[in-house]
């Protein structure tokens with residue numbers, strides 16, 4: 330089992346998060362496709378923290394499970410929260426004029442996605458995926 | 468072949484929040500420095516300031532045995548200069564009237580110098596610790612009551628810790644500024660928009676793209692398009708490990724902007740992993756011309772500008788069919 334926790338305070342931290350997560354995943358037998366997915370998921374979540382909240386953390390945990398490796402990504406922030414969760418999870422909804430595909434995209438890439446948020450307090454996103462392994466690894 | 472290799476430089480304000488650092492009022496509040504503390508320090512100053520030359524001797528006897536000695540003090544002129552400044556510094560501390568912005572600024576400057584010359588914080592703290600021992604013990608003449616000495620000792624410690632706080636803060640800020648500068652220097656070198664041929668521009672993008680970098684790429688590309696009046700711009704992303712919606716959004720914007728300027732963008736080097744990610748994210752790349760490899764993109768570019776490659780003996784070259 331490997332894990333990592335990283336702080337996000339500004340946009341400049343996003344590439345650092347992505348780089349560290351990729352380094353962590355490179356030590357696991359995850360398939361390239363799934364390493365790519367998890368990298369993108371972390372990038373989306375870190376980006377959202379940097380863009381919408383003041384401060385937050387990204388936590389990644391990966392370990393062997395029945396049928397592959399389970400990867401769990403949790404993003405927590407102390408930010409403004411999300412007033413309308415249903416809207417935030419809908420394709421093309423964005424309060425910043427971006428594509429509005431981050432959260433719904435994560436939903437498509439991962440096995441489960443749970444967003445909890447309280448306005449004025451913060452947001453927590455928990456998402457997991459049972460990942461496949463690189464050919465040749467057990 | 469034209470090979471102008473246009474390099475575009477962009478400078479950006481450091482976005483790291485307020486670089487003012489610690490101010491005098493905050494320092495006084497945090498370390499609970501009272502006017503009485505300052506009075507006690509000045510009274511102790513009457514004992515140690517006249518012995519400042521002895522401090523200097525004791526300190527440099529110790530300093531000579533430190534690993535930094537040969538690196539920083541091999542030059543005699545420099546050594547004398549540093550010693551003068553150091554004695555002034557301690558005199559300034561022991562004769563403190565009030566902790567104001569000027570007092571703070573003099574200490575911040577020390578932190579910045581230490582960061583610039585690369586003196587380690589460990590060496591700095593060892594020096595502070597040793598100085599404190601010289602002032603509190605070796606130069607103490609035993610003239611105070613135990614109670615008075617205890618109060619003086621606490622007050623002197625507060626001011627020395629205030630010094631250390633300021634130096635550490637300045638040191639940290641100078642170091643992170645250095646890192647930010649290095650990163651942006653790297654960024655400047657990493658958008659080599661190159662004219663591959665008349666009418667054809669190419670940019671290989673390597674590494675993680677964030678918003679700042681995407682902005683740099685956008686302005687570098689648009690400037691090159693304007694300068695060369697290129698008709699085709701190839702952006703090769705085979706060196707980009709991760710795309711997310713923000714990157715996709717930037718790529719879409721770049722292709723739209725070049726199109727407005729009469730230049731068609733071609734995206735190449737889209738790996739299977741990235742293609743899959745784009746599809747799962749739900750990014751609509753319908754309007755973007757994409758090619759799996761740079762070779763394919765180049766072939767399409769030549770065709771678009773009306774160039775046919777032939778070998779020396781007149782056969783069609785470069786086509787795989």
Ligand SMILES: Nc1ncnc2c1ncn2[C@@H]1O[C@H](COP(=O)(O)OP(=O)(O)OP(=O)(O)O)[C@@H](O)[C@H]1O
Nearest residue numbers: 377381410417423424427428429430431432452712
């Ligand atoms: N951590 C957060 N704190 C507060 N609001 C958030 C947070 N994350 C997302 N949101 C809100 O949810 C909306 C949808 O987020 P999502 O990531 O799906 O899209 P986006 O960030 O707007 O655009 P994209 O991610 O495609 O660049 C955001 O526009 C924002 O209003």
Ligand SMILES: [Mg+2]
Nearest residue numbers: 373377431432
């Ligand atoms: Mg987003």
